[in-house]
Amino acid sequence: MILPSFFADSFYETILALELFLQSIVNGTIQSGFFALAAVGLVLIFGVMGVVNFAHGELVMVGAYTVWFLHAQHSTPFLITIVIAILVVTVIGILMEKFLFRPMRDDPLGGLICSIGVLFILQVLATLVGGDGPSKQVPPPFEGTMVLFEFLRIPYQRLFSIAVSVAALGLLWHFLTHTKLGWALRAVSQDREAASLQGINSNRISMIAIAVGAAMAGLAGALMAPLTNINPHMGHNVIITAFIVTIVGGVGSLSGAVIASVLYALFHTFVTTYFNGTVATISGLLIMVLVLIVRPTGIMGHRVSE
Amino acid sequence: MKLSVQDLEVNYNNVAALKQISLEVSDGAFVTLIGSNGAGKSTTLRTISGLVKPSGGRICLDDQRIDMLSADKILRLGIAHVPEGRRIFKDLSVAENLYLGAYIHQDKAQIDLDLDKVYSRFPRLEERKGQHARTLSGGEQQMLSIGRSLMSRPRILLLDEPSLGLAPIIVQEIGHILREINQQGVTVILVEQNADLALQLADYGYVLETGRIAMQDKAELLADNEHVKKAYLGI
Amino acid sequence: MSTHTQRPARRKFLKKAAAGTVAATTASVFPNIVLSANKTLTVGMNIPMTGDYAPWGLPGLYGCEIIANNINKEGGVNIGGETYDIKVASYDHGYDTEKALQGFKKLVLEDDASMVMMLGGSTVAAVLPWATRKKVLTTTLLPSDITPDSDYLVATCESHPLYNVTGVEWLAKNFPDVKSAAIVTNNDAEYGLQSAATYQAAFEVAGIEVVDTHLHGFDVTDFAPIVSSVLAKNPDVFCMATSFYVTPIMEQLYHQGYKGKIISCTLDYYDEIIAKTSKEFVNGTIFQFPDFDDPKLQESGVNFPDPAGFDAAFRKDHPNDWSAVAWEYPAILLNWLDAAKAAGSADSESVATTLKANKQEFIFGGGDWWGSQLWGLDNALVGRWPIVVIEDGKARIQEYGDVAGWLSSNKDVLVKHMKELGLRTV
Structure with missing residues (x-):
C-alpha cells in the first residue's frame, strides 16, 4: 500500500516525537536517583543538626574521586570501590560532626561557615590526590546499552545506578520508619529537647544522621563517577540541585525531597530536551523562589507550629 | 526514691530565674508547684530533668547528685518529664511516639506490656495508633505526651502545665488519670497555673513567686490560705 | 633486621645525600656558572595551570620546557651575535583576570621575560592595556582577542576556531x-x-x-x-x-x-x-589536533623540529598530559625565536616588526597575516x-x-x- 506522502511524513514525525518523549522520561528518571541521594543527606543533616552543610556537594565529589582513584587508577573492582567510597565519605562526615558541628551546636551560622571551610579543604585535597589538569574519567564497568522496543536506550551503567539508588533510598526509608533508631532520628529532627526527654542522646543521633547522609552522598558520587566529568569543582552543581530539591520538597521533609527530586529531574530533563539546559536551570531556580513565596513549607512540609 | 533540691539557683543571661529553691519530695508523694506566669515553676522542672544547668545548689536523687547529668541520663534514673506544650513528635505516628517513650528499654516483651497498659488507660490513643500525631486533638496530644513518658517506666513523673488550653471536661479526665498514676506508686511533681486543680490533686504544695519559694504546706491548708485564695484561686 | 647489617648501606646513603646537597646548593647559588656560560633569555608563560582551563595551559608549559632544554643542550640560541640559554618562566593565573594581570607584571618586571605566551580570552583582555603601554609582545591562541588598539598581541599558531x-x-x-x-x-x-x-x-x-x-x-x-x-x-x-x-x-x-x-x-x-x-x-x-608521532608531520613543509622525538619526550615525562596545546605553545616559542634571530634582537618592538614584515613560515606550512576583516588588525597568522x-x-x-x-x-x-x-x- 502506498501512503500519501504527507501522511507518511507526519506519521514518521509523530513516532520520532513519541520516541523523544519516552527517552526523556527514561533520562529524567535516571537523573532523579542522583538528585534524591544527594538531597536526602542534606535534609537529614539539616533536620537533625540544624546545619546547612555547604560541603555536601564535595562529599559527593569525594565519593566520585574514590572510585576514580581506586577503580580507574588502581583497578580495584568497581563494586568494592563503591563500598570504600561510602566508608571514606562516611568517616569524613563523622569527623565533621565531631570536630565542627558539635562544638558549633548552638551556632547554626558557625556550622555553616565551618562547612564552607570543609568545602575548600576537600577541593584542595582532591587536587592534591588527583593532580590538576583535565576532568577525570572512569571507564564504565558495565558496558553496553539495553534497547527496549527498538528505540528506548538505557545504558547498563545507568540502569545499575538507578537500581542501586532506588535500593538505597528504600533502605533509608525502612530505617527511618521501621527501626527505633530511625524513629529517634526523626524525633530529634522534629524536637531535639523533647527527644532528649525520651532518653535519646542527640549527639549520638547527630552522628548517625551525618553518617547516613554522608554515606548517601558517597554512594551518589560513586554511582556518578563513570557517568560524568570528575573534577574538584563538580560538587557545585550538586549542591545547587540539592538546595532546589530540598526547598521545593519542603525543608526537613525527606519524602518531600525524594518526590521533589523525581519531579525536578523530569522537569529539568524535559526543559533541557525541548529548550535548553540554561533555561532549565534558570526556571528551576525560579520555581524554587516561587515555592519560597507561595508555599514556604514546600510541597510536603508542614507549617511549623509554636 | 527521694528527690531533694537544695538552694537551687539558675541564671538566664545573668538574670536570676531561680533563687535558692529547696524542695523535698518523698517516695510516692504528689507534690505541686503553683505560682503565676514567670515565677520559675517550669525552670525548676527543667532543671530537675536536666534540660537546664543550675548555677548553684544541688539536686539529689536519694544520695546521688544528678544536677550535672544530661537529660537522657536523668531519664534512665527514673525521672520522666512531660514538657509544657506536650512536645509530641507530630510527624511520627501515635505508636511510634509511644515506642520512643520506651527508647531506653530493650526488653521487647515488657515494652509491649507497657504499651497495652497505656492503651487501656488511653483507649483513644489505641484507636489512633497509626495516625500522625499532628492529627490528634489537644486533649489527645496531652494524653499521648503523658503516655509516652509512662513508657519509660518512671519512678518520678514531672508534669508541666498539662491542663493548658484544654476543655474543662478533659482537664478533669487528666486529673483523674494523674491521681491513678500516683496511686500506683509513681511520685508526681505537677506544675500548674490552674491552682484549684493542682491543690485538689496534690498532698503537698509549694508557692513560687519571682524565683523564690514564698510558701509551702499541705495542699489542703494552702487551699485555705487567704493569700493563696486571693492570688491564685480567684476567690 | 639487625642494625649491624644495615650500617654500611646507611653510611652509603648519607654520603650520597651529602654529595647531592652540595651539588644542589652549588647549582642554586651559581646556576649559570655551573650549567653554562651563556646569557639567559627568558620567555614567559602566563597560563592556567589549575582549574577548569588547566588542560589548555599546563601541557604547553611541559612542551616549552622540552624545547628549551633541547636548545640549551645544543648550546643555546644566537641572537644578534650573543648566545643565549632559553629559560621558561611561568605563572599560574587559574583563568582569573586579576591574577592574570598580576602574573603578567611579575613575568615582565621580575623575571625579565622578553615575551609572554597566553591562552586567551578574558585573561588576555585583562593584561592587554598594560602590555600595550609597556610594549610587551604577547601571544594568544584566540585571534578574537585581537583589537585594532594593540600592535603587540599576535596569534601565531592556533587560530581558534578558524581552522x-x-x-x-x-x-x-x-x-x-x-x-x-x-x-x-x-x-x-x-x-x-x-x-x-x-x-x-x-x-x-x-x-x-x-x-x-x-x-x-x-x-x-x-x-x-x-x-x-x-x-x-x-x-x-x-x-x-x-x-x-x-x-x-x-x-x-x-x-x-x-x-x-x-x-x-x-x-x-x-x-x-x-x-x-x-x-x-x-x-x-x-x-583538528594531531599527535606528534604522526607520519604526515615528518614530511617536508612542517616547521617543527623532530615532531616524533618531541612526542616521545613529552609522553615519557608526562604520559597522561598530552593535549591540543602541548605543541602549540612550543610552536609559538619557536616561531618567536626565528623572528628574534632574524631581527637580531629579542626586543618586542623589533621582533613584532620583523614578524609582521616577513612572510612567516607557519608551523604546518603557509602563513598569511589575517584578521583585519574580522577584528581590525592583521595579527593572526593563518596557514x-x-x-x-x-x-x-x-x-x-x-x-x-x-x-x-x-x-x-x-x-x-x-x-x-x-x-x-x-x-x-x-
Missing part, C-alpha cells in the same frame, strides 16, 4: 551524502560561540544544512537530555564546536546508538573516550591546518586544509554568522 573550516571542507568532499548537521557547544563567547559561528559558516559553504545549534552552560552534569534532543533532529553529522565535555557527549552518542558522522574541534584525551565507548565507535571521528581522523584508535592526519584560502573566498559568510551569534566583528 575548523578545513575539517568541514574535507568531510563534505569525502562524504558527499552528508546533508545535515547539528552543532553542540558550550555557550561562552570566548571559545564556544566563536567556534559555533565558524562551523555554521563552514557547513553553509559546504552545502550542509545546520538543523540544530544547541548551546549549553557550564553546569551540565548529564548530557543524556541534550544528546536525545539533538539526535531527534536526525542530523547526518554531529558537531562538537568546542567543549569541555567532549567525553560525556561522546559517551551519550554511543549509548543512544548514534551512527552518523562526528566532527569535533578537539578530541583531547581520546583514549579515555575509547575506554568509555569503543574503538569502533570513535574510529572515523574528525577533528595550512591538518584534518585529523581517528583510525584504529589513533589520531592520524588525512591531509592539510587551506584556512587562508577558505577565508579569502568565504569571509562574508563567516562575518554573517559571527554577527548572528552576537560576536564582535569590525
Whole structure:
C-alpha cells in the first residue's frame, strides 16, 4: 500500500516525537536517583543538626574521586570501590560532626561557615590526590546499552545506578520508619529537647544522621563517577540541585525531597530536551523562589507550629 | 526514691530565674508547684530533668547528685518529664511516639506490656495508633505526651502545665488519670497555673513567686490560705 | 633486621645525600656558572595551570620546557651575535583576570621575560592595556582577542576556531551524502560561540544544512537530555564546536546508538573516550589536533623540529598530559625565536616588526597575516591546518586544509554568522 506522502511524513514525525518523549522520561528518571541521594543527606543533616552543610556537594565529589582513584587508577573492582567510597565519605562526615558541628551546636551560622571551610579543604585535597589538569574519567564497568522496543536506550551503567539508588533510598526509608533508631532520628529532627526527654542522646543521633547522609552522598558520587566529568569543582552543581530539591520538597521533609527530586529531574530533563539546559536551570531556580513565596513549607512540609 | 533540691539557683543571661529553691519530695508523694506566669515553676522542672544547668545548689536523687547529668541520663534514673506544650513528635505516628517513650528499654516483651497498659488507660490513643500525631486533638496530644513518658517506666513523673488550653471536661479526665498514676506508686511533681486543680490533686504544695519559694504546706491548708485564695484561686 | 647489617648501606646513603646537597646548593647559588656560560633569555608563560582551563595551559608549559632544554643542550640560541640559554618562566593565573594581570607584571618586571605566551580570552583582555603601554609582545591562541588598539598581541599558531573550516571542507568532499548537521557547544563567547559561528559558516559553504545549534552552560552534569534532543533532529553529522565535555557527549552518542558522522574541534584525551565507548565507535571521528608521532608531520613543509622525538619526550615525562596545546605553545616559542634571530634582537618592538614584515613560515606550512576583516588588525597568522581522523584508535592526519584560502573566498559568510551569534566583528 502506498501512503500519501504527507501522511507518511507526519506519521514518521509523530513516532520520532513519541520516541523523544519516552527517552526523556527514561533520562529524567535516571537523573532523579542522583538528585534524591544527594538531597536526602542534606535534609537529614539539616533536620537533625540544624546545619546547612555547604560541603555536601564535595562529599559527593569525594565519593566520585574514590572510585576514580581506586577503580580507574588502581583497578580495584568497581563494586568494592563503591563500598570504600561510602566508608571514606562516611568517616569524613563523622569527623565533621565531631570536630565542627558539635562544638558549633548552638551556632547554626558557625556550622555553616565551618562547612564552607570543609568545602575548600576537600577541593584542595582532591587536587592534591588527583593532580590538576583535565576532568577525570572512569571507564564504565558495565558496558553496553539495553534497547527496549527498538528505540528506548538505557545504558547498563545507568540502569545499575538507578537500581542501586532506588535500593538505597528504600533502605533509608525502612530505617527511618521501621527501626527505633530511625524513629529517634526523626524525633530529634522534629524536637531535639523533647527527644532528649525520651532518653535519646542527640549527639549520638547527630552522628548517625551525618553518617547516613554522608554515606548517601558517597554512594551518589560513586554511582556518578563513570557517568560524568570528575573534577574538584563538580560538587557545585550538586549542591545547587540539592538546595532546589530540598526547598521545593519542603525543608526537613525527606519524602518531600525524594518526590521533589523525581519531579525536578523530569522537569529539568524535559526543559533541557525541548529548550535548553540554561533555561532549565534558570526556571528551576525560579520555581524554587516561587515555592519560597507561595508555599514556604514546600510541597510536603508542614507549617511549623509554636 | 527521694528527690531533694537544695538552694537551687539558675541564671538566664545573668538574670536570676531561680533563687535558692529547696524542695523535698518523698517516695510516692504528689507534690505541686503553683505560682503565676514567670515565677520559675517550669525552670525548676527543667532543671530537675536536666534540660537546664543550675548555677548553684544541688539536686539529689536519694544520695546521688544528678544536677550535672544530661537529660537522657536523668531519664534512665527514673525521672520522666512531660514538657509544657506536650512536645509530641507530630510527624511520627501515635505508636511510634509511644515506642520512643520506651527508647531506653530493650526488653521487647515488657515494652509491649507497657504499651497495652497505656492503651487501656488511653483507649483513644489505641484507636489512633497509626495516625500522625499532628492529627490528634489537644486533649489527645496531652494524653499521648503523658503516655509516652509512662513508657519509660518512671519512678518520678514531672508534669508541666498539662491542663493548658484544654476543655474543662478533659482537664478533669487528666486529673483523674494523674491521681491513678500516683496511686500506683509513681511520685508526681505537677506544675500548674490552674491552682484549684493542682491543690485538689496534690498532698503537698509549694508557692513560687519571682524565683523564690514564698510558701509551702499541705495542699489542703494552702487551699485555705487567704493569700493563696486571693492570688491564685480567684476567690 | 639487625642494625649491624644495615650500617654500611646507611653510611652509603648519607654520603650520597651529602654529595647531592652540595651539588644542589652549588647549582642554586651559581646556576649559570655551573650549567653554562651563556646569557639567559627568558620567555614567559602566563597560563592556567589549575582549574577548569588547566588542560589548555599546563601541557604547553611541559612542551616549552622540552624545547628549551633541547636548545640549551645544543648550546643555546644566537641572537644578534650573543648566545643565549632559553629559560621558561611561568605563572599560574587559574583563568582569573586579576591574577592574570598580576602574573603578567611579575613575568615582565621580575623575571625579565622578553615575551609572554597566553591562552586567551578574558585573561588576555585583562593584561592587554598594560602590555600595550609597556610594549610587551604577547601571544594568544584566540585571534578574537585581537583589537585594532594593540600592535603587540599576535596569534601565531592556533587560530581558534578558524581552522575548523578545513575539517568541514574535507568531510563534505569525502562524504558527499552528508546533508545535515547539528552543532553542540558550550555557550561562552570566548571559545564556544566563536567556534559555533565558524562551523555554521563552514557547513553553509559546504552545502550542509545546520538543523540544530544547541548551546549549553557550564553546569551540565548529564548530557543524556541534550544528546536525545539533538539526535531527534536526525542530523547526518554531529558537531562538537568546542567543549569541555567532549567525553560525556561522546559517551551519550554511543549509548543512544548514534551512527552518523562526528566532527569535533578537539578530541583531547581520546583514549579515555575509547575506554568509555569503543574503538569502533570513535574510529572515523574528525577533528583538528594531531599527535606528534604522526607520519604526515615528518614530511617536508612542517616547521617543527623532530615532531616524533618531541612526542616521545613529552609522553615519557608526562604520559597522561598530552593535549591540543602541548605543541602549540612550543610552536609559538619557536616561531618567536626565528623572528628574534632574524631581527637580531629579542626586543618586542623589533621582533613584532620583523614578524609582521616577513612572510612567516607557519608551523604546518603557509602563513598569511589575517584578521583585519574580522577584528581590525592583521595579527593572526593563518596557514595550512591538518584534518585529523581517528583510525584504529589513533589520531592520524588525512591531509592539510587551506584556512587562508577558505577565508579569502568565504569571509562574508563567516562575518554573517559571527554577527548572528552576537560576536564582535569590525
